Amino acid sequence: MAEDPLARYAVTPACSHAEFLAAAKLYARAVADRHDLSVDVNALDWDVSTRAKRRAGAVHHREGTPERITLAWRQFENDGWDATAATVRHELAHVHLLREAGDASHGPAFRRLAAELDTHVHCERFAAPAFWVVCTDCGARLARYRRSTLVDAPEEYRCGDCGGRFRVEEV
Numbered sequence: 001m002a003e004d005p006l007a008r009y010a011v012t013p014a015c016s017h018a019e020f021l022a023a024a025k026l027y028a029r030a031v032a033d034r035h036d037l038s039v040d041v042n043a044l045d046w047d048v049s050t051r052a053k054r055r056a057g058a059v060h061h062r063e064g065t066p067e068r069i070t071l072a073w074r075q076f077e078n079d080g081w082d083a084t085a086a087t088v089r090h091e092l093a094h095v096h097l098l099r100e101a102g103d104a105s106h107g108p109a110f111r112r113l114a115a116e117l118d119t120h121v122h123c124e125r126f127a128a129p130a131f132w133v134v135c136t137d138c139g140a141r142l143a144r145y146r147r148s149t150l151v152d153a154p155e156e157y158r159c160g161d162c163g164g165r166f167r168v169e170e171v
């Protein structure tokens with residue numbers, strides 16, 4: 001658990017918009033497969049918004065059919081891939097519930113799925129992580145949006161990069 005296998009899709013802000021979207025789509029496909037979501041990643045249009053100042057992501061739909069996912073470049077620049085990845089999971093939850101139930105809300109079904117996907121319930125604002133798990137040796141920082149066994153018992157894990165110990169900062 002110290003090493004998230006999905007972290008291999010991470011990209012850094014030096015990449016192009018095309019690389020960013022390619023990574024987001026690969027990551028989305030992996031999440032959809034792992035959680036058995038009703039999401040056809042290739043059937044959706046994926047966009048970068050360079051204008052969005054507060055909104056981290058959005059699903060655009062027509063009469064309940066999801067058509068396009070927009071991700072905010074600014075969140076990626078400011079907060080990095082982990083924050084974007086959490087937004088991708090949030091938007092995938094919307095796509096799944098739209099397709100399964102025509103539900104675009106943040107209601108009870110959304111909250112259950114958001115918990116399963118370890119993402120935030122509100123998409124109106126850029127979400128700051130609730131915790132940073134920091135390696136005391138190499139300084140690697142892992143964003144966590146909810147409590148988890150890693151957050152509660154960091155001493156039971158070691159850094160995937162260097163084998164160092166973790167401490168937890170509550171945001």
Ligand SMILES: [Zn+2]
Nearest residue numbers: 094121122123
């Ligand atoms: Zn939302």
Ligand SMILES: [Zn+2]
Nearest residue numbers: 135138159162
């Ligand atoms: Zn480390």
